[in-house]
Amino acid sequence: MLTAFARAFKTPDLRKKLLFTLGIIVVYRIGTNIPIPGVDYRNVQTCIDAAQANQGLFGLVNMFSGGALLQITIFALGIMPYITASIILQLLTVVIPRLEALKKEGQAGTAKITQYTRYLTVALAILQGTGLVATARSGALFQGCPVANQIVPDQSMFVTITMVITMTAGTAVVMWLGELITDRGIGNGMSILMFISIAATFPSALWAIKEQGNLADGWIEFGTVMLVGLVMVGLVVFVEQAQRRIPVQYAKRMIGRRSYGGTSTYIPLKVNQAGVIPVIFASSLLYIPALIVQFSSSTAGWATWVTKNLADTGATAHIILYFFLIVFFAFFYVAITFNPEEVADNMKKYGGFIPGIRAGRPTAEYLSYVLNRITWPGSLYLGLISLVPTMALAGFGANQNFPFGGTSILIIVGVGLETVRQIESQLQQRNYEGFLR
Structure with a gap:
């Protein structure tokens, strides 16, 4: 490397x-x-x-x-x-x-x-x-x-x-x-x-964990948090790289005296097709009501409820609503970014088909079926990975803004993988070894 x-x-x-x-x-x-x-x-x-x-x-x-x-x-x-x-x-x-x-x-x-x-x-x-x-x-x-x-x-x-x-x-x-x-x-x-x-924010937050710890001057808490963080990073990398590959076969076409097509490829459908976008969507949506209350300085009943249940990241209502918003936005974002009918039409136009599936509408229905099945575990994974670290590390003084919390770890890993992928593609234009052998 x-x-x-x-x-x-x-x-x-x-x-x-x-x-x-x-x-x-x-x-x-x-x-x-x-x-x-x-x-x-x-x-x-x-x-x-x-x-x-x-x-x-x-x-x-x-x-x-x-x-x-x-x-x-x-x-x-x-x-x-x-x-x-x-x-x-x-x-x-x-x-x-x-x-x-x-x-x-x-x-x-x-x-x-x-x-x-x-x-x-x-x-x-x-x-x-x-x-x-x-x-x-x-x-x-x-x-x-x-x-x-x-x-x-x-x-x-x-x-x-x-x-x-x-x-x-x-x-x-x-x-x-x-x-x-x-x-x-x-x-x-x-x-x-x-x-x-x-x-x-990583160095200061990690050092604060060490300073607030009681076991061995905080080093045990610090080591535990680091270990949990490494496990979470490994889990996120594993799921982010996971994908369902749908095989696609292209029939041969004769244009003049030359034969085109006849190749096999696949459509990669990631388990987490939406990436970290649903987490950001849900966080931003929950942030807006609390900002309105703070800006209006209202003392009405609704303002008190918003401050108690939505502004507090540890409130039960906030956690439940946050989880369901992540699941909803995962399905919503996948629906607006991946159109099975458009993909099926493009495949049919260029003579491609999924083995065992007829071209056209049956292909679109099959892609939609597979996409819904893999979006469910992907959305649940996003919701859990955003909440589990928060609750598991609560004993060490962590919260949703802790570096190894759900939102931050998803963004760190997602952006890191994408940036490395772009550097690798730049290197592969000049040699075939790539970024990692």
């Missing part, structure tokens, strides 16, 4: 892509440590060092921002507004005929939808930035901290607007950096930034 890395850096164009990606990552990490104007950075650090941060509401955004949210930096919102905007646009594509028509137009339609996503990202950044500033001013961001009310000393309208504009501009810059990685670097830019944000 080290030889493959050395060979990758010896290839000029691949080396440029890797160095460009690393440069963007450095810029992103610098931005996550620059505080915005109007914030007393010493008071923020005092509250963070006291480990009294209330991550029940903003925990998901804080994880995706690499801890920048609780430090109230220029990249405090991270890529969460972009993720939410992408989710909303994908859901609206199924409902609004205009967006569905744009999706079918190819590259031009996709570019238009991407532009809509950018506009919606800025709007959501303004909304979430305003909510974060209001929370920081009221002292609710750090519950129990004696200087929580002094995080924003000057609460004038000008300072508030400046803070919101700065965070919105930071979100736009993060979105731009992600698109630069996608265009000129290696891998999907937004996924890479998400990977880096989550990985950045």
